[in-house]
Amino acid sequence: MNDEQRQALSAIQFSSVLGTEGIWSPLSHHVDGLHPRVVAEIESAVRTAKNRPRSQPVGLVLQGERGVGKTHMLGWLRQHTQEQGGSFFMPKLIVGGSFWAGAVHGIVNQLRGAGDQQLGRMIDVLGEQTGCDNELRVRLRGMPPVDRRNLDEFVERVRQFDEFSMRDYDDTLRALVLYQSGDRDLREIGQSFLSWEEGIEDVVKARWGFRARYRKPQLIFNDLSALFALTGPMVLAIDQVDTVITQSGRTDEARLADDLAGGLMAMREETVRTIVVAACIPKSWELIEQRAVNSAADRFRVLELRTAMPSTEVARTLVERHLAEQYEEIGFEPEYPSWPVAPTAFADDSVAHYTPRQLLKQVTEHVRRCLDLDTVTELEHFGETVDAAPAPLLPAHEMRGFDAEFERLRAAADVTAPLDPATEDERMVAVLNAALHCYVLEQGEEVLNLTLDRRTQVQPALHARLRRTLDEASEDEEHWSFRAIGHTNARAVLTRLRSACLEAGVEPGLQKRHLVVVRNLPFSGGAVTTRTLAEFEDAGGVALPVCEDDLRTYSALEQMVVSGRAGFSSWLLARQPAGRSQLFSSSVVGSGLIESSAEAVAVADFPAARESAVVVESIEAESPAAEDDSTGENVSGNATAVPGREVPSVCLGRTNSGREFRIPLELLRKHTALFAGSGSGKTVLLRRLVEETALQGVSSILIDSNNDLARMGDRWPRPPEGWGDADSQRAEQYFAETDVVVWTPGRESGRPIALNPLPDFAEVGGDADELRSAVDAAVAGLMPKTRLPRGQQNRGAAVLTEALTHFADEGGSELDDFVDLLSDLSPEVSTIRRAPQLAATMADELRAAMITDPVFRGAGNRLSPGDLLAPPPGKRARVSVISGIGLTDGQLETFVNQLNLALYAWIKQHPSLDRPVGSLLVLDEAQTFVPAQRPAVSKESTLRLATQARKYGMGLVYATQAPKSLHNVASGNTATQFYGRLGAAVQIRTVEELARARGSQIDDLLKLNAGQFYGATEGTAFTKLRTPMCLTHHANSALTEGEVLDRARKTR
Incomplete structure (x- = not known):
């Protein structure tokens, strides 16, 4: 199995069971001819409702055994109804006093669907x-x-x-x-x-x-x-009749049947131009017909979904379309449409007796077996039953490779966004579903009884749901539902809590429905909240915090699932990282689903095994930001190392009571964020940070996007307001001991600088993981220049990755040589089909970019990062200001990407092991280089530094007026943060949520004066402080281009 085939098979995620959420996904794999009579009846009903606005159509019952395609038919009905200008909803069916609340919930929850x-x-x-x-x-x-x-x-x-x-x-x-x-x-x-x-x-x-x-x-x-x-016409689809019957546990079947019939009939009677459609197995509808007093059965027409496959052609088309949807997403071209199912397999007599679900289930089992054995074999006969392939044991070195990748991804994880109310519906959905997917794979043979819901709503009531099939015939299931609630507003919390309860179906006495509310903040103590929580707990719901350790694990697993690396399932079975997480251990493992495996590798042998700290006790939801002057205690009051003068530190302001706000130098290697708008004093604070660290012998590289930092070597004409008693002396010391150089890439009349467009592969060639990391960062920088259409980008990145790896193995280092290699790529270099043709296309585009963009080409006098950081004799530190005056925005991104690649290789060879922090990289307007949403050439390499640089002593400083636009991995990996005045409401909300995630409540960002900031570092709450004026001259206006060039020439 080559990498392309492995990626393709790993992408096959269709389940043999189409869950309710799948109804809302585009149905590109619908097959005409599977249930032609039913389709014709439905089309007629929708057409009638469309043409008769005051009509009350007869209800429909889609009746068929499990697996014949009832839920898929509802998905097709949704698509057809919407194509006819109508609306489609799935009211939640709750028997009893909450019937109408459930019906409304089902509709409201689907009003703002993603598509x-x-x-x-x-x-x-x-x-x-x-x-x-x-x-x-x-x-x-x-x-x-x-x-x-x-x-x-x-x-x-x-x-x-x-x-x-x-x-x-x-x-x-x-x-x-x-x-x-x-x-x-x-x-x-x-x-x-x-x-x-x-x-x-x-x-x-x-x-x-x-x-x-x-x-x-x-x-x-x-x-x-x-x-x-x-x-337009409206369809109300009910897909839970069987579930209500199996879950009820009632002995009075007549009463249950009457309640169900009454609910269905009430929906029909209360609506106009609306088709009520119920999908269920024959046994359920027979119960309603025979035992209900209400005459609902007379108001509904039963449509039978046949069990047998209509023809070999329909079976083949069904599989081909399911596979094609998955393959097209990743740009994979199979050898034939049904690959890896042989076309002759559909000729088996047994296919006629398969339901669609059984057919897809056998394909799923075959694909999983191929992946487990890492060998592609064709499925030649549907009638054969093959024992599940035992997951192969991975060699020790491969296990260590997975362990190392897992730890690297954990370190890079953003633990803030999943807890942020503004992003929890996106990020918590992603990490929880990835972790549950891995949890399912950890169960081995039990995996085929477990399914996950696919999330499609913009504002989902639940963030994840795991289902276990207990009985296929009756469609009896047990559910574990999860919902994170990070809001502090009591009304918002209650709305989400109640919606989650309705969607999860938890009720007192129901043993097969479980709901876990994930919350790291205390709930409000109000009467309504207290009563709602009591009802929630009576129904079996539990509220649990999620610790940072779990979030890092889930985020890492999300990335590993996407990569689809061979052997991943075997590693999961051995390590069981998802099942060992604190959240799942408390809510799923041992709760009746799957007991913890005794065969897993001992926790002590697992690199990720560590104590998990629950953070809920240390956060006060309604408390204001800490005005206590102490910076030596954490929020919960536990003693920490006091950042006083006995350890190297920098003072960046004073609190309201006059106490110094000091940051240990060692914490600067864990990165710093500065979020503040125009006129807040952001640039002054940024410069003072660089100046104070320079006085400690720490060199810095500053990316100056707005000409605000090129005065780092200018003296004040007179002492400014805002200086302390010793600042005049400190300024003299700064100018005596600091070498300030202004660099002007792209401008020969200043002080030009050029960098190698490719990483120094020779520096990392001996470490396979480091080489792959360097290659990945280089590919991320090259891909935008290839200008490939979206459908070819995955294949293009794969070809670049293999070609660069080969290039590095051969000792290559120059971009020009690599482009020559691409233009005439040997077929043996890449496993991707038609790789040479694709490589030649990319080579042409890269060559054109080299001609038009000298920065990308690396033209000019090349320097090492050491030249930017090493002070000359007689100086303690160097401050290198990289001015962007000669570059377009795209060229500046390209230069920063090259700088990041070079810096990473350099700091690995020159780590600061005996110093608190060795150097700083300061990114002003950081959202330009590591944006949250849009692509950027420098994004991947900046994120790589964000997660790796601290190990070698380099700290990053991100300054931005738009924190919402900054990538959350960057902001989430900063130990020290400063918040100044912000004007835009969306940016204020972002910062308020970040502060809340760290246990502080900040609500006056709009009212802060210039020079006023909230500051916090590792283990401390946010404290309001006033920052001093910088030691170097800060004027009201930025330098002109000519003034920047003049300063650059003077530093030659």
Whole structure:
């Protein structure tokens, strides 16, 4: 099996069971001809509802045994309904007093789906139908947000448009428009009205024109149906009938059947232009037909889904389309469409007796066997049963390789974003699902009974759900659901908690539904929260913190799953990192799912085995940022090493009581972040940090994007305000002992500098992991220059990786030589098919980039990073300012990428083992070089330094006015942070959440004066402080280009 095949097979993630969440995914693999009569009936029903707005269509029952494709058919129905201009929802079916609350929850939870955006479409269509002008329609879409006047106008227009319905849905319509808003606070108001038992506050009710604070769930359900029916047909799909029956445990079947029938009939009777569709096994519908007193069965037409495969052609198409969807995502071209299933396999007589699920399940088992054995074999007969392949034991050196990769990824993990309310719906979903995926693989043969939900909502009620099939015939399952809640606002917390309870289906007495709320903050002590928590616990729910150690493990596993490296499953079985995590050990292992394996490698033998510290006790959710002057105690009051004068440290300000704010030099190697806006004093603080460390003999490299730092060698014309008593003397010492050099890459008239575009492979050639890391960083810098279309980028990166590895093994070092290699690549160098042709295309683009971009080419007098850091005789430190005046933004990114690659190789050869910190790399406007979302040539190499440089004594300093735009791995790997005045609301919220994650509450960032900052370092809470003026001249305006060049020439 070559790397390309391994990556392709690893990408095959379709499950033999399509979970409810899969209904919301695009169905590119639908096969016509599987259930033709049912499809025709459904198309007719949707067409009738579309053409008759006041109709009450007969309900439909999709009846069939497990595995025939009921859930897949619902997915096709969703897609078809939306293509016809309609809406599709899946109300949560809860028997009893919460019936309507569950129905509303199911709809609200699907209003803002990632791909469908049904709420936005409905509002936009209503805006068009009611004659709203373009400006109002744009606001109704959510950006910019609506105001009260916009809302009143829209509600009045809809009321006039629907004057004959006599429905009073004004408040619900107001809530829906607010819920569609791009403003998070407005969304919270809309969601509170739609979902919260207590509704909205009186002040909110008055501000936005609501008639009432609260509306009963049944009335909201009616409103939702009426409003969506104004814009097209509506389908309400019920996929939980079997689940409710198997979960209920009731002995009174007649009562249960009557409750189910009553609920289904009520949904149909309360709606117009709406098709209620129930999917269940025959036994469940027979119970409702035979035992229910309600006449629901008369209002529903049963559609039978046949069990047998219609034909060999349908079976073949079914497998091919499932595989094609996965292969296309990674740009893989199989030898034939059904690979690795032989085309002749579909001719077996046994295929006619397979359900779609059984067919896909056997393909899944075959793919897993190929991966376990690391050998591609064709599936030649569907009727054969093959014993599961035992996971091969990995050689010791391969185990060590996985262990090393795991530890490296753990060290690089961002532990802040998963706990940040602004990003938890993205990052906690990703890390929890990856960790649970690994947990499933750790169970060995038990894996085929376990499935994970696929998450598709923008604001999911749950972040992960693990299902275990207990009985296939009755579709009986046990669930473990997870939801992280990082908010501090009590209403937001309660809304999410209640939604999670409804979605997870937890109720008192139900033993097969488990819900874990992940929260590292205390809950509010209010009466409503206390009552809700008691109900949550009575239903079997538990609230647990997640420690930093677990988050690092989950993040590392996420990256390892994506890489799909051979032997990963065997490593998981041996190490069991997911199952050993504190969160899963407390909630899943031993809870009835899988007992902890006694065969796993002893914890003491596992490099990642370490004590996990639960952080919940040390965080006060409602406490303000620490105004205590102490910087020698952590938040919980435990003693730590006091950063006083007995250890090397720098003073960067004083607290309100006049006490010095000092940072031990050793903590600077763990990196620093400075988040503040224009006029906050950010540049002054940044310069003072560089100056103070220079006085301690620490050299720095400064990336100057805005010409703010080129005065690092200028004296003040007179002592400025803000200097302390000793600052005049310290300034003299700085100029006497510090060599300041201004470099101007791309400008020959200044002090030009050039760097090698490729890493120094010779420095890392003896270490396979380090070589791979260097190659990965180089590939990340080269790929944007290849200009490959998106569909070819994965293959292009693979070819570059193999070619660069070969190039390094052969002792290559120059970009020009590497491009020559690419232009005539030998087929033996790469395992990717048609690699030489793809390599030649990339070589042409790289050659063109070298011609047009001298920085990328590395043209000019090349220097070593040592030249930037080594002071001349008689000086203690050098401050190298890299000015960007001669470069475009793209060229500056390219230069920083080259600098990062060179620095990493240099610091490895010249580590600062006997000093607290050896050097600093300062990135002003850091979001340019390591952005959160957009691609950047310098991103990968900067992240590599962020996670590795501290080992060799180099500290990074990130300064930015836009912390939200900075990559979370960068900000999440900083021990010291400073927050100054910020103006943009989105940036303020980002910083407030970062502070909250560290146990502090900060709410006055907009009110801070210039020179006022919040500061904290490892083990301390945030303290408000005033920073001193810098020792070097800081003017009100930046230098001109000519002034920068003049200073550069003087330092030659």
